[in-house]
Amino acid sequence: MPSFSGKYYYSVDPKGRVIIPAPFREIISSNYSTKLYITNDPFERCISIYPLEEWNKLQEVVRTKPKSDKAIKYFRRRVIASAIEIEIDKQGRVLIPAALREDARINTNVVIVGQLESIEIWDREEWDNLSDPSKVDKHTIEAGLTAHGL
Secondary structure (H helix, E strand, O other): OOOEOOEEEEEOOOOOEEEOOHHHHHHHHHHOOOEEEEEEOOOOOEEEEEEHHHHHHHHHHHHOOOOOOHHHHHHHHHHHOOOEEEEOOOOOEEEOOHHHHHHOOOOOEEEEEEOEOOEEEEEHHHHHHHOOHHHOOHHHHHHHHHHOOO
16 A cells, blocks of 8 residues: 655645645545544654544554553543544645644644655654754664664
8 A cells, every 4th residue: 555755845824724745645535535533643743644544543453452551541642532533625735723733833834744654744843853863863763773674
């Protein structure tokens, strides 16, 4: 199945809408239903968007985990509780709910990035800081990637 990849720069309009990049819209229209789920990321200050089918897979995994586990409780409260069903409008946009924009500190300029089965939306400044190679421990990251065969 095709996956979401790539990085795109856009602006959020005054109503909180942002354009989903055309390559991502094509993947959605060719492989998924038109329904999407938008939610908080568990740890990062960004928003994640999942096609309905990928969201359902994630929910099924969560359902199999013990509700009393602290990590699962956190995930349910941070991610599942903030999830909202959305659709892409005729202009290729989605509405980012105000609460999610606030949680992710998303203002006007955003970066939309593919993450294989999902899409992330980042505030441009936050993304630039996060993805700056000079700000990561290259040796630790390289060792981790090597351990995963990458």
